[in-house]
Amino acid sequence: xxDIRDKVAVIGVGCAKFGxxxxxxxxxxxxxxxxxxxxxxxxxxKDIEAAWxxxxxxxxxxxxxxxxxxxxxxxxxxPITRVENYCATGMEAFRNAAFGVASGMYDVAxxxxxxxxxxxxxxxxxxxxxxxxxxxxTTAPGLFALAxxxxxxxxxxxxxxxxxxxxxxxxxxxxxxxxxxQKEVTIEQVLKAPIIAWPFGLFDCCPTTDGxxxxxxxxxxxxxxxxxxxxxxxxxxxxxxxxxxxxDPTFDYVGFRATVGAAKQxxxxxxxxxxxxxxxxxxxxxxxxxxxxxxYEDLGFAEKGKGWRLLDEGVVxxxxxxxxxxxxxxxxxxxxxxxxxxxxxxxxxxxLRGKAGKRQVxxxxxxxxxxxxxxxxxxxxxxxANP
Amino acid sequence: xxDIRDKVAVIGVGCAKFGxxxxxxxxxxxxxxxxxxxxxxxxxxKDIEAAWxxxxxxxxxxxxxxxxxxxxxxxxxxPITRVENYCATGMEAFRNAAFGVASGMYDVAxxxxxxxxxxxxxxxxxxxxxxxxxxxxTTAPGLFALAxxxxxxxxxxxxxxxxxxxxxxxxxxxxxxxxxxQKEVTIEQVLKAPIIAWPFGLFDCCPTTDGxxxxxxxxxxxxxxxxxxxxxxxxxxxxxxxxxxxxDPTFDYVGFRATVGAAKQxxxxxxxxxxxxxxxxxxxxxxxxxxxxxxYEDLGFAEKGKGWRLLDEGVVxxxxxxxxxxxxxxxxxxxxxxxxxxxxxxxxxxxLRGKAGKRQVxxxxxxxxxxxxxxxxxxxxxxxANP
Numbered sequence: 001x002x003d004i005r006d007k008v009a010v011i012g013v014g015c016a017k018f019g020x021x022x023x024x025x026x027x028x029x030x031x032x033x034x035x036x037x038x039x040x041x042x043x044x045x046k047d048i049e050a051a052w053x054x055x056x057x058x059x060x061x062x063x064x065x066x067x068x069x070x071x072x073x074x075x076x077x078x079p080i081t082r083v084e085n086y087c088a089t090g091m092e093a094f095r096n097a098a099f100g101v102a103s104g105m106y107d108v109a110x111x112x113x114x115x116x117x118x119x120x121x122x123x124x125x126x127x128x129x130x131x132x133x134x135x136x137x138t139t140a141p142g143l144f145a146l147a148x149x150x151x152x153x154x155x156x157x158x159x160x161x162x163x164x165x166x167x168x169x170x171x172x173x174x175x176x177x178x179x180x181x182q183k184e185v186t187i188e189q190v191l192k193a194p195i196i197a198w199p200f201g202l203f204d205c206c207p208t209t210d211g212x213x214x215x216x217x218x219x220x221x222x223x224x225x226x227x228x229x230x231x232x233x234x235x236x237x238x239x240x241x242x243x244x245x246x247x248d249p250t251f252d253y254v255g256f257r258a259t260v261g262a263a264k265q266x267x268x269x270x271x272x273x274x275x276x277x278x279x280x281x282x283x284x285x286x287x288x289x290x291x292x293x294x295x296y297e298d299l300g301f302a303e304k305g306k307g308w309r310l311l312d313e314g315v316v317x318x319x320x321x322x323x324x325x326x327x328x329x330x331x332x333x334x335x336x337x338x339x340x341x342x343x344x345x346x347x348x349x350x351x352l353r354g355k356a357g358k359r360q361v362x363x364x365x366x367x368x369x370x371x372x373x374x375x376x377x378x379x380x381x382x383x384x385a386n387p
Numbered sequence: 388x389x390d391i392r393d394k395v396a397v398i399g400v401g402c403a404k405f406g407x408x409x410x411x412x413x414x415x416x417x418x419x420x421x422x423x424x425x426x427x428x429x430x431x432x433k434d435i436e437a438a439w440x441x442x443x444x445x446x447x448x449x450x451x452x453x454x455x456x457x458x459x460x461x462x463x464x465x466p467i468t469r470v471e472n473y474c475a476t477g478m479e480a481f482r483n484a485a486f487g488v489a490s491g492m493y494d495v496a497x498x499x500x501x502x503x504x505x506x507x508x509x510x511x512x513x514x515x516x517x518x519x520x521x522x523x524x525t526t527a528p529g530l531f532a533l534a535x536x537x538x539x540x541x542x543x544x545x546x547x548x549x550x551x552x553x554x555x556x557x558x559x560x561x562x563x564x565x566x567x568x569q570k571e572v573t574i575e576q577v578l579k580a581p582i583i584a585w586p587f588g589l590f591d592c593c594p595t596t597d598g599x600x601x602x603x604x605x606x607x608x609x610x611x612x613x614x615x616x617x618x619x620x621x622x623x624x625x626x627x628x629x630x631x632x633x634x635d636p637t638f639d640y641v642g643f644r645a646t647v648g649a650a651k652q653x654x655x656x657x658x659x660x661x662x663x664x665x666x667x668x669x670x671x672x673x674x675x676x677x678x679x680x681x682x683y684e685d686l687g688f689a690e691k692g693k694g695w696r697l698l699d700e701g702v703v704x705x706x707x708x709x710x711x712x713x714x715x716x717x718x719x720x721x722x723x724x725x726x727x728x729x730x731x732x733x734x735x736x737x738x739l740r741g742k743a744g745k746r747q748v749x750x751x752x753x754x755x756x757x758x759x760x761x762x763x764x765x766x767x768x769x770x771x772a773n774p
Contacts, residue, residue, distance in 0.1 A: 001436050002491045049388050050625075065473045067630030067764045077648045079625035081479055082471050086452045092468055096483055102490035104389045105623075236492075238437075238466035243454030261464045377454045 003269035004102035009223035009230040010384065011108075011216050012041020013346035018180040018211035018333045020118050026062040027072035029212035030114045033342075034073050037110070037214035042227045048216070049106040050079040054093035054113035056086070056337035059120050063338070069112060084338075087285065087373020088238070089113065091341025091380040094215055095236045101217050108219075108226075113343070114212035115336035141197040141205055141288065143375060148199050148290035150253040155305040159199045163190035164311040165289035166203040169325050172318055173332020175359035180209045180334045204289040209334020213343035231352045234366075234383040235272075237265025241377045254305070258379035259298035259372050266368075266381040267300070275300040279322060279383075280363035281351050283344035284370040286329040295370060296324070299381070323361040326351060337373075341380065344369035348384050390656035391489035396610035396617040397771065398495075398603050399428020400733035405567040405598035405720045407505050413449040414459035416599035417501045420726075421460050424497070424601035429614045435603070436493040437466040441480035441500035443473070443724035446507050450725070456499060471725075474672065474760020475625070476500065478728025478767040481602055482623045488604050495606075495613075500730070501599035502723035528584040528592055528675065530762060535586050535677035537640040542692040546586050550577035551698040552676035553590040556712050559705055560719020562746035567596045567721045591676040596721020600730035618739045621753075621770040622659075624652025628764045641692070645766035646685035646759050653755075653768040654687070662687040666709060666770075667750035668738050670731035671757040673716040682757060683711070686768070710748045713738060724760075728767065731756035735771050 014036030016029040024032075038045065051073075055063030062068050066080030083092040090113030097111040152158060167187055173179040185203055193201035223230040239261030245251050263275070272278045284299065286292035296307030301315075301322060310316045316324040327333060327347040330340065348367035350356050365386045372379040401423030403416040411419075425432065438460075442450030449455050453467030470479040477500030484498040539545060554574055560566040572590055580588035610617040626648030632638050650662070659665045671686065673679035683694035688702075688709060697703045703711040714720060714734040717727065735754035737743050752773045759766040 001493060004490050004492050007490070061630070065471060065630070065761055065765060066625075066627040067473070067761055070627045070764075071629050071631065076628050077626050077644070079652075080472075080627040081483065081625070083483075084452060084469050084471060085467075086454070096468065096470075096486070099483070099486040099490040099492060102492070103391050103394070103486040104489065105391050105486060106388060238453075238468070239464050240453040240457045240467040241463050242458050243448070243452070244458065257464070265466075374452055374454055377457075378452060 003235060004098060005234055005269055006232050007102040007220055008098045008233040009218050009220045010345065010349050011218045011223050011227040011230045012037045012043065013349045014040060014214040015178045015343055015346050016212040017178050018209050018336065021210040022119050026114055026116050029210060030069065030072040030112060033212040033214040034112060037216050041216040043108060043216060045075065047108050048075060048078065048110050049108050050100050051075060051110040051112065052093040052097040053080060053082045054090040054338035054342060055082060055115055056084055056089045059116060086378045087337055088341060088371040088378045088380040089338045091369065091371045091382060094342055094345050094382065095238060095380060097217050098233050098236060101219055107222055109217045110214060111217060111342055112212065112214040113339040113341060115338040116210050117208045117336050118210050141200050144288040144291055145197040145200050147253050147294065151290060152199065154254055157308050159191060160187065161308045161311065162199065162204055162289040163187045165286065165292045166190045166331060168311065168317060169286060169329040169331035172326050172359055173328025176328045176332060179328045179332040180207055181332045200288055206287050206330035207334040209336050211334065211336035211339040211343065213339050213346050215342055215345050229353055230387065231349050231384045232387055234385050235266035235269030237262035237381045239265065239379050243374060243377050245375055245377055255294050255298050256372050256376040256379060258377055259295060259370065262379040262381040263299045266383050270383040272383065276322065278366060279368050280366045281323045281326055281348065281361045282368040282370065283327060283329065283347050284324055285372045286325055286331050287335055292324065299370060318359060318361060326356065326359050326361050341369065341371045345382060352384060352386050390622060391485060392621055392656055393619050394489040394607055395485045395620040396605050396607045397732065397736050398605045398610050398614040398617045399424045399430065400736045401427060401601040402565045402730055402733050403599040404565050405596050405723065408597040409506050413501055413503050416597060417456065417459040417499060420499060420599040420601040424603050428603040430495060430603060432462065434495050435462060435465065435497050436495050437487050438462060438497040438499065439480040439484040440467060440469045441477040441725035441729060442469060442502055443471055443476045446503060473765045474724055475728060475758040475765045475767040476725045478756065478758045478769060481729055481732050481769065482625060482767060484604050485620050485623060488606055494609055496604045497601060498604060498729055499599065499601040500726040500728060502725040503597050504595045504723050505597050526584065528587050531675040531678055532584040532587050534640050534681065538677060539586065541641055544695050546578060547574065548695045548698065549586065549591055549676040550574045552673065552679045553577045553718060555698065555704060556673060556716040556718035559713050559746055560715025563715045563719060566715045566719040567594055568719045587675055593674050593717035594721040596723050598721065598723035598726040598730065600726050600733050602729055602732050616740055617774065618736050618771045619774055621772050622653035622656030624649035624768045626652065626766050630761060630764050632762055632764055642681050642685045643759050643763040643766060645764055646682060646757065649766040649768040650686050653770050657770040659770065663709065665753060666755050667753045668710045668713055668735065668748045669755040669757065670714060670716065670734050671711055672759045673712055673718050674722055678759065679711065686757060705746060705748060713743065713746050713748050728756065728758045732769060739771060739773050
């Protein structure tokens with residue numbers, strides 16, 4: 001395995017308003033994200049040579065193939081590819097676009113993720129009966145709750161620790177104008193919330209949300225022609241394990257091998273030896289509060305069993321050394337599956353540029369974005385940095 | 388737009404037996420194709436650094452994400468991406484794998500397409516209600532039959548001309564040990580067959596088939612280390628038009644703009660000026676007999692309205708100057724959607740190597756593979772050549 005370090009730049013990002021967008025359709029949200037990204041990148045529609053679309057669950061003709069994006073954006077007669085990889089679907093659109101550019105085939109490419117989760121049949125998590133576990137009645141909160149219970153047993157934390165993740169991310173989300181949830185919560189509110197799947201209460205779970213996000217990628221050597229305010233792709237790791245990890249007797253359920261593997265790849269490519277020190281900010285996959293703590297450990301920010309301490313030490317707070325989910329995360333933005341990974345790339349890019357306004361982090365030269373999905377079986381990790 | 392010319396080699400290909408594989412599942416067929424490709428490439432499973440999976444319509448847990456291929460092939464802890472783009476789904480797996488290799492990220496990558504079309508709900512063409520036209524009761528034969536009727540009107544051919552495509556491809560298929568249909572048909576049989584959608588009779592339509600195919604791609608400079616008998620990727624074009632092309636009043640219905648666009652890209656990359664002379668053989672998307680004739684024209688093998696003459700002139704026959712579908716095409720192999728594009732790549736590779744046995748074409752230094760899908764809205768064209 002080699003790398004694509006410094007071959008690809010992100011020259012513009014865009015993000016639709018995330019929320020219960022009953023008044024906006026799939027195509028409307030894609031247009032919102034694309035229009036913002038075009039303006040940000042200082043490119044015109046005709047400069048886009050190829051596109052990758054991330055949509056997890058097509059509905060009513062939207063998102064099955066590249067034509068969905070062609071029609072939404074009036075981007076005709078160019079290559080447009082749909083990718084799908086569970087909750088990493090959005091970041092896969094970015095990853096494949098990066099390869100298209102790094103290969104020398106395209107100078108400027110679009111990665112766009114969009115997903116309707118509301119006003120559709122089977123609102124929320126729709127796996128269309130394909131998933132061997134969910135097909136038997138297990139739900140995403142239930143699957144991740146098992147990890148929380150095991151972690152509680154192994155390392156002695158309780159619901160109060162999980163609540164600190166919710167409080168932190170909702171605080172950041174209150175500073176994010178595009179977030180679905182823009183209000184702070186207290187520890188007491190989190191602990192008193194109705195239980196969804198023990199130990200998860202309502203505020204331990206990300207909401208069900210519609211959204212879209214876009215990134216415009218460019219050959220690094222050409223980037224300054226369009227936009228001097230660009231960031232560079234340093235590494236992208238993707239690791240896929242079994243879709244039936246729970247059948248593996250060695251699976252300890254206090255972390256996800258896919259995240260460890262994806263991070264290992266991305267760090268090797270980016271030349272990162274000590275992520276806790278060298279990563280300045282991270283957008284990680286907090287589908288549930290417990291997942292964020294597992295991510296700290298799987299991404300090498302803390303030792304196994306000690307990730308939760310970063311919350312008490314203030315490390316991962318907006319003012320800390322390694323702010324995690326400065327955007328508010330999935331907790332505040334929800335998780336429109338195809339959109340999330342691209343939204344994270346957009347937030348990291350904005351932070352690296354120092355343009356995140358009230359939620360700007362202090363050290364902002366190296367940022368990370370991370371998804372983990374399916375039954376903890378697919379993870380994608382991207383490292384971006386200032387030139 | 389640039390190119391990836393001569394950066395990527397195909398070092399091995401594999402193909403499951405296509406057919407009504409009631410005794411073989413999705414994973415079984417993937418294993419068959421993969422095992423053959425590994426042996427052909429002289430690589431081991433551990434050498435595969437990344438994979439792309441083409442499956443159009445996931446069913447019962449199979450094909451939704453990279454995990455499906457990980458579990459089938461025991462390829463764990465590497466990147467595996469699912470792509471989907473209507474009937475070009477398989478060739479998209481190949482295209483994105485080629486970008487992964489050309490980018491410098493991976494030395495050796497797998498592209499594998501697999502699709503179950505039989506023994507599943509909604510046998511055959513399953514669009515899950517997503518398609519705006521098919522959702523209203525239109526079928527694939529009906530959509531392409533409209534093009535045939537229009538072509539008859541414009542250029543004066545009739546069902547007898549279409550029948551020549553069926554006779555040619557079934558003759559080639561009879562020489563293909565992996566084909567679903569391995570028997571010759573006569574013009575009389577084709578003309579007497581029951582009508583599916585006028586003017587298409589049974590033999591004007593490709594069958595409903597299960598199948599899988601695999602290709603192993605490698606950095607061109609490293610290819611000889613694994614296998615001296617490799618071929619090179621010269622160009623890959625992909626063009627996507629509106630998913631509602633029939634709403635376009637300028638759409639003349641005697642050809643597909645997506646194919647014209649994809650071919651233009653691929654030829655520019657490969658430096659091909661006169662495809663009729665410079666392409667030695669082609670595997671093209673003959674989902675229906677009429678489609679193959681339209682492809683001749685859209686791919687630049689003949690002028691608009693004159694493609695059918697290539698059949699009478701013997702050009703596209705196995706013994707001709709530009710044999711088309713030497714494998715027997717979709718007519719003989721059926722169209723397991725995720726598999727077809729990769730199967731074409733496998734056939735072109737085998738022909739270029741001069742190892743196609745009884746169906747070997749005489750000139751075999753430059754070959755082309757082509758898909759067109761959706762409502763004629765997505766097309767992918769790949770040009771391969773000997774070093």
